[in-house]
Amino acid sequence: MTDQVGQIVQVVSKEEDKVSQVAGANSISEVLRRLDFLNAVKDIRRFNYICKLLHLLITQNLTSLSGCGSKVLFSMLERVASQDHQEVYCWGRPLGSTLLWERHFRTLERICRVASGISFTPRPDPGPPRLTDLPAELMREILLRLTDPRDLRAAGQACRTMDNLLHERHVWRQLVRFHFTQTQIATARAQYLRPGGAVAGANSISEVLRRLDFLNAVKDIRRFNYICKLLHLLITQNLTSLSGCGSKVLFSMLERVASQGTDVVLEYPW
């Protein structure tokens, strides 16, 4: 029961958590399997979500799915369709009036008519295939095998499809995982993304500046603007109320910012 609940929490919670569970999985069949979507159809709380997912997959990805992927897709569809064969008991009697039920039956008939009218026509021959005709999954696999950001940039410049894929965070996430160790990433996250974590418990400004290593951060081109803004704030609002240490750090930072003009090195951080 607890891990059922855990699973549901994971599905509804933000993208971040989802990514952790499906990290490294690139194919749709793999993701569906890991999140146990086949059984999720029976879960009333996930049903709507799954129908939406199916709709998306069918309208956009149907032709590019792998054999296993489409197998899972159709098994899910079948389960969704067989969902209302199961008898539903409610208190006393069926819900709704006869009128309502007749309307439902008419809808059902209409659906069946549409379903029987669907026919498959093979696509006219599109000519010789090109790299961009490969499904997005495969293009992503290729990009995931590039370890130098310069290669990624060249790929993005040469081809619009690849450029679009490069806007996904997945590729960059994997690239970071490749170049840095888990500890490095954790430290960086604490410093850059969640400064709250690194400065918890610190009360004075000098302490915060020291812990976040702002003095050296001045040299980091990516944080430079941010730091200038911070300095502006500190000077206009807090200058007179800073402690001795605080104002010392502040002026050292100012000095470094001022001397920045000469030795900025524009390079990749890795």
Added chain:
Amino acid sequence: MVIARLQSKDGDIFIIDVDVAKRSNTLKLAIEMSKIDLDDDVIPIENITSNVLKPIIDWLTYHKDDEPSEPIKILKAKPYYISNWDKEFLKMDLKLLYEIMNAAHFLDIKDLVDLGCKHIANIIKISSHEELTEIFEFEATPILLTELEQIENM
């Protein structure tokens, strides 16, 4: 030896060892789940033509004794050693390679997809973006801001 008969889109029938066929997850699923009588039935593969299916079967047959690969640890592998046999195998028109990769993706043969991706990644590694446009016949695109450049501009 138990054999399986695969029928391509053009109607040609390929006879292969069933263990070789099972290296493809899609075929494995088809053979195990849908009660195909291997002695009589052919397995139709409607969307793959003979000229694509043939090299795939060659590749599968040659690699039949390889250890099934671990779930891919993306990017952890050293940059892209490709064995001599595979290098010979890859000496083909890129257009055919795309079709083979697409088919291998459909048949869910991870290692073959992996090989194709590595090959193309290797090409990207050694080429500038002008060369890439030429090799892969991309339509000329105006240079867009990639994420990397956005970071640089920040």
